[in-house]
Amino acid sequence: MSTDDLIAHVEQLRSTPVAEWSTRDRILREAARLIATKGYHGASTRDIASAVGIRQPSLFNHFDSKVAIVVELMRYDTSVATARIVNIARDDAPASDRLLRYLLWDFTWYARMPFDLRGLKEELHEEPGLEQFAREHATWTASLTSIIRDGVASGEFHDVDPSVVVAVVISICWEMIRSATDDRPVSAKRRRDAADFVLRGLSRS
Amino acid sequence: MSTDDLIAHVEQLRSTPVAEWSTRDRILREAARLIATKGYHGASTRDIASAVGIRQPSLFNHFDSKVAIVVELMRYDTSVATARIVNIARDDAPASDRLLRYLLWDFTWYARMPFDLRGLKEELHEEPGLEQFAREHATWTASLTSIIRDGVASGEFHDVDPSVVVAVVISICWEMIRSATDDRPVSAKRRRDAADFVLRGLSRS
DNA sequence: CCTACCGATCGGTAGG
DNA sequence: CCTACCGATCGGTAGG
Numbered sequence: 001m002s003t004d005d006l007i008a009h010v011e012q013l014r015s016t017p018v019a020e021w022s023t024r025d026r027i028l029r030e031a032a033r034l035i036a037t038k039g040y041h042g043a044s045t046r047d048i049a050s051a052v053g054i055r056q057p058s059l060f061n062h063f064d065s066k067v068a069i070v071v072e073l074m075r076y077d078t079s080v081a082t083a084r085i086v087n088i089a090r091d092d093a094p095a096s097d098r099l100l101r102y103l104l105w106d107f108t109w110y111a112r113m114p115f116d117l118r119g120l121k122e123e124l125h126e127e128p129g130l131e132q133f134a135r136e137h138a139t140w141t142a143s144l145t146s147i148i149r150d151g152v153a154s155g156e157f158h159d160v161d162p163s164v165v166v167a168v169v170i171s172i173c174w175e176m177i178r179s180a181t182d183d184r185p186v187s188a189k190r191r192r193d194a195a196d197f198v199l200r201g202l203s204r205s
Numbered sequence: 206m207s208t209d210d211l212i213a214h215v216e217q218l219r220s221t222p223v224a225e226w227s228t229r230d231r232i233l234r235e236a237a238r239l240i241a242t243k244g245y246h247g248a249s250t251r252d253i254a255s256a257v258g259i260r261q262p263s264l265f266n267h268f269d270s271k272v273a274i275v276v277e278l279m280r281y282d283t284s285v286a287t288a289r290i291v292n293i294a295r296d297d298a299p300a301s302d303r304l305l306r307y308l309l310w311d312f313t314w315y316a317r318m319p320f321d322l323r324g325l326k327e328e329l330h331e332e333p334g335l336e337q338f339a340r341e342h343a344t345w346t347a348s349l350t351s352i353i354r355d356g357v358a359s360g361e362f363h364d365v366d367p368s369v370v371v372a373v374v375i376s377i378c379w380e381m382i383r384s385a386t387d388d389r390p391v392s393a394k395r396r397r398d399a400a401d402f403v404l405r406g407l408s409r410s
Numbered sequence: 411c412c413t414a415c416c417g418a419t420c421g422g423t424a425g426g
Numbered sequence: 427c428c429t430a431c432c433g434a435t436c437g438g439t440a441g442g
Contacts, residue, residue, distance in 0.1 A: 023411095037328050041246035045437060057438075058411045066437065123242050160402045161395055164380050168402075171376035175369050190366055197365045197373075201406030228427095250421060262422075263427045271421065 003083045006076055013114045024062045026052050028115055031069045033181075035119035040070065040127065043119075067129040070120070074133045077117045081106060082140040089143040095151030096199060102147070103169065103195040110176040111186035118174045141166055148202070157202040168198060208288045211281055218319045229267045231257050233320055236274045238386075240324035245275065245332065248324075272334040275325070279338045282322045286311060287345040294348040300356030301404060307352070308374065308400035315381040316391035323379045346371055353407070362407040373403065 001009065013025060021029070030051035034043035045066055049056040063069045088102045110117075125134035148165055151157035172194050179186045206214065218230060226234070235256035239248035250271055254261040268274045293307045315322075330339035353370055356362035377399050384391045 037331065039244040039246055039328070041244055041436095044435075046435085055412060057413085057440095060438065061411070123244070126242065158398070158402070158405075160398055161380075163384075164377055164399050164402065167376040167380040168373050171372040172369055175366075175372040179368075193363070193365055194369050197363070197369065197406040200363075200408075201402040203405075246420095249419075251419085260428060262424095262429085265422065266427070 001075070003080050006080055010076070010112065010114060014112060023052065023054070027059060027062055027069065028073060032073050032115040032117055032119065035070070035073075036116040037119075039119060040124055065129070067127060070124065070127075070130065071133075073115060073117060074120055074130065076113065076115060077120050078133045078136045078140065080109065082136045082143075084109075085140055085143040089147055094156060095147050095154060096156050096203065098147050099151065099202070100195055100199055102144075103198060104191060106169070106173060107176050107186075107191040107194055108188075110173040111180050111191060113177055113180060116177060116181045118177055144169065151202065155204065158204055160202060165198070165202065168201075172198070206280070208285050211285055215281070215317065215319060219317060228257065228259070232264060232267055232274065233278060237278050237320040237322055237324065240275070240278075241321040242324075244324060245329055270334070272332060275329065275332075275335065276338075278320060278322060279325055279335065281318065281320060282325050283338045283341045283345065285314065287341045287348075289314075290345055290348040294352055299361060300352050300359060301361050301408060303352050304356065304407070305400055305404055307349075308403060309396060311374070311378060312381050312391070312396040312399055313393075315378040316385050316396060318382055318385060321382060321386045323382055349374065356407065360409065363409055365407060370403070370407065373406075377403070 013021060018026065018029065027048065031043065031048045034047050034051065037043075038047070045059055046056045048069075049059050052059075059066075059069075063072070084105055085102055088098050088105075091098055093101075122137060124130060125137060144166055145162040148157060148160075148162040152159050176186055176191070176194075218226060223231065223234065232253065236248065236253045239252050239256060242248075243252070250264055251261045253274075254264050257264075264271075264274075268277070289310060290307055293303050293310075296303055298306075327342060329335060330342060349371055350367040353362060353365075353367045357364050381391055381396070381399075384395075
């Protein structure tokens with residue numbers, strides 16, 4: 001599935017009751033939830049199967065391996081976000097405009113996410129089979145860093161360590177997912193407030 | 206060990222080469238590092254023992270169980286930070302003063318931490334034996350939230366969702382540890398810049 | 411999607 | 427701090 005297909009699939013899942021989702025999507029949902037709470041190695045394939053309501057070996061009719069489930073989940077996280085920020089980083093608008101545009105898209109994307117992706121930490125990229133996402137994540141980080149450095153160079157931003165800003169942006173995305181999966185939908189105002197918080201923290205004016 | 210003893214022990218470890226640390230402290234160091242990169246269930250007791258240079262059953266001469274290692278590490282994280290913020294939150298200074306004072310202490314504490322505590326996520330509190338830290342963490346969160354709410358009520362701060370600010374503060378602490386354990390010591394200026402970033406993001410003026 | 415089962419690895423114990 | 431070993435659980439396969 002392309003990035004556009006992943007985005008369309010999220011919209012379709014959001015408009016369908018979970019009970020009517022395909023088994024494959026219900027596996028993704030329960031695997032994400034259990035990995036977020038117990039970690040990748042703490043969430044066993046038996047835990048996941050049991051949450052879905054099937055037996056453990058039946059999982060392997062839908063995914064080749066446990067890590068293949070994570071590969072699919074990572075595409076909703078790293079792949080989509082990287083495709084988006086690479087596009088925005090290339091734009092020639094002022095850094096503050098580009099950053100605000102990206103943050104609003106980013107926070108909205110995670111606030112609407114049907115899977116609890118919070119267990120997909122950067123450290124997971126070292127598991128065998130997930131190496132491709134280490135590269136994508138490096139591209140995402142480099143793009144966000146370049147927007148921040150542009151803003152510092154143009155005098156728009158304070159000279160805050162970009163790695164601090166990167167960590168802050170990720171933590172706010174996870175907080176959006178937490179609200180969304182706790183059945184507390186995140187309003188447009190709250191997403192805007194969070195983006196403004198980051199912009200104010202950076203801006204010199 | 207009391208909170209003060211933990212703080213003193215950190216200073217002692219920082220002034221001693223790792224090779225001269227006690228076996229117990231070297232177990233804490235390697236366990237923290239492996240849990241940060243592979244997760245609690247992904248870091249096996251054999252991995253930890255091997256990193257320390259002993260056999261796996263020898264670990265149990267120093268700690269009663271695997272979770273007991275995490276209990277000790279959590280004291281350097283949650284217990285110390287909670288004791289500190291409870292004290293500051295009670296003060297009657299303006300919210301922005303209290304927040305700045307806490308952030309500077311907090312970022313300095315983590316920037317000097319000899320153990321890589323980044324694997325000690327909130328979700329770990331659900332493991333059997335770690336319930337006490339769920340309560341401490343709730344106290345820490347409530348204290349930070351009350352400082353932010355005070356600032357909103359007094360007109361010092363924008364009405365940013367406190368849970369977003371809490372997530373942001375934690376992410377910056379983890380970033381301080383990352384720099385410190387990558388052997389890139391965090392200067393007082395960088396810690397101050399990070400605290401100012403948070404304050405600017407919140408402040409109305 | 412199921413039952414039955416595999417070898418590997420897990421945290422922890424016994425005994426020195 | 428070691429060797430030897432325990433029952434439990436892991437991810438995954440065979441075969442229907």
